[in-house]
Amino acid sequence: MAMDAYRRVLARPGVRRVLVISSLARVPLTAMSIVLTLRVVLPADEGGLGLGYTAAGVVVALFSVGSAVGAPVVGRGIDRHGMRAALLVTAAGQAVFWSVATVLSFALLAPAAFAGGLVMLPAYTVGRQALAELVPDAERQAALALDAVSVDAAYGLGPLLGVVVTTQASPVAALVMLAAALPLAGVALAAAVAPLSRGASGTGVTGAATSREPPVPIRSWLRPPVAAVLLVAVGSTLTLAGTDVAMTASMRDFGALKLLGLVALLWTLGSLAGGLVYGALRRGVHPLVLLAALAALTAPVALAPSWGWLAALLVPAGLCCAPVLSAGADRLVQVTPPSARGTVLGCYASALSVGNLIGAPLIGAVIDHGAPAHGYVAVGLAGGALALAAFALDPRGLTGRHVAFTSATDTTAEPRVEPASP
Structure with a gap:
């Protein structure tokens, strides 16, 4: 590290x-x-x-x-x-x-x-x-x-x-x-x-x-490993956008809305720290594992009895925010040909936008029909469900081997299978 x-x-x-x-x-x-x-x-x-x-x-x-x-x-x-x-x-x-x-x-x-x-x-x-x-x-x-x-x-x-x-x-x-x-x-x-x-x-x-270089056909790289990462991207920003809404609702419920900026800053600092630690690791972690961790750490925020506890519980949840985003981009670069990188990362940006679009109104509706605490539970369930869906699409990414494009100049080269990172 x-x-x-x-x-x-x-x-x-x-x-x-x-x-x-x-x-x-x-x-x-x-x-x-x-x-x-x-x-x-x-x-x-x-x-x-x-x-x-x-x-x-x-x-x-x-x-x-x-x-x-x-x-x-x-x-x-x-x-x-x-x-x-x-x-x-x-x-x-x-x-x-x-x-x-x-x-x-x-x-x-x-x-x-x-x-x-x-x-x-x-x-x-x-x-x-x-x-x-x-x-x-x-x-x-x-x-x-x-x-x-x-x-x-x-x-x-x-x-x-x-x-x-x-x-x-x-x-x-x-x-x-x-x-x-x-x-x-x-x-x-x-x-x-x-x-x-x-x-x-x-x-x-x-x-x-x-x-x-000439772009390769989309069907040559749009395979289960890529689809799994795109699902993780949707899940990550859905979780983050939903947490943002739930955090605002919680601070209003606690009568501490003026301190919302401070709590959001602590959450962000957790993300910054997590990102820096993750980047210094010797080996990466599969993004779906990081999404599952993000969801699992966010759900317990529902137990916060005050704004101080809310801030304290959001810091560990924030630790996975930056890592899941950087790991997703890294994974896509690993499993797609270089000549399609613009399209692939564009799809990644699109998936992140879709998660944002879904997360805020979905969790807002949950809170409107329940309480702010229910928002964190819903975020955890949604993020966990998308992590499971990503695993179903690409189980080899975690359990054994994954497809990696390694040719820098031949964009029609067949993908190579190599051991997955833990």
Whole structure:
């Protein structure tokens, strides 16, 4: 568990640049939902549309559905035309959407949000793909753990920034901020990955095949090991989104809503610590095991009798948050061909979005018909059920052997079977 793993990763040419720029690029991405929500619900004299939370939920949901649909398509574009081209095209699309959103009524904003989601900046996909190409296989676990930790940091900063700009200036100012920040982030990330896009003979820094090779047919890699990881991705964000809703309801029930930010911070710190420890391990853990652990550690939060106990029980639950996300991306890289990596990681981003879409309303409905404590139990049951479903799809991933693509240049090569990581 020595931190030497991180020192080796950060010493690789290009890794620090990609990590820093992709982390900064994700900050405005994490602010989008709250900015759209406040734009819809704030009164007209404060720069909003003066509508209710149902209308805001429709806009945010349509944007999320658009991003879930668009992520694999954008990923396919990465495989065909390279990361830089996909970033520049989507950066332009984001500039258009967030600019026109400043003047659209609800009737036009809702369908426009779906279109904006279709061309969402693929900062998550590109960040993971670039890191996978910049480091050798032995260091990929640590690199993707750093990536997952950076996502947690972005989620801690982005929504806060969105709220501050919206409330201290106006919703229109926040939309203008996103209209400027997202294209800038896309251009900066495109510059950071430019050496990979220019790699000779379609190879990246480590010699791995990059997106310049012809993509392989989807049926060649969409097999049980991949489907299992996508199920885990849905389960992980369903669990996280559901926990977020249950945590808010619990703090309100305890009469300590003003301390919600502190409790959420402790949960996030648990995730950061778990991610750093996981990345330093000598061998990885299958993501479905981590999802099962996440579900098992979240369910007991229902027993919290006060907000202090709630915070204390959320910290161990948070330990598995970042690891399950980084392990999922790592597993997909292991079991798919390099020339399909953009599409695969795009599907992964889509699965994460689907989990978010399902988790919040599902657990919200459970709480509405019961109590906040029931939300944690429902989260644990849902996460555990999806972990079992993933195991049913890919039992060899845990019990014996898994399929791994190892050819860096021959995208039509048959997969190789090798022992699975414990």
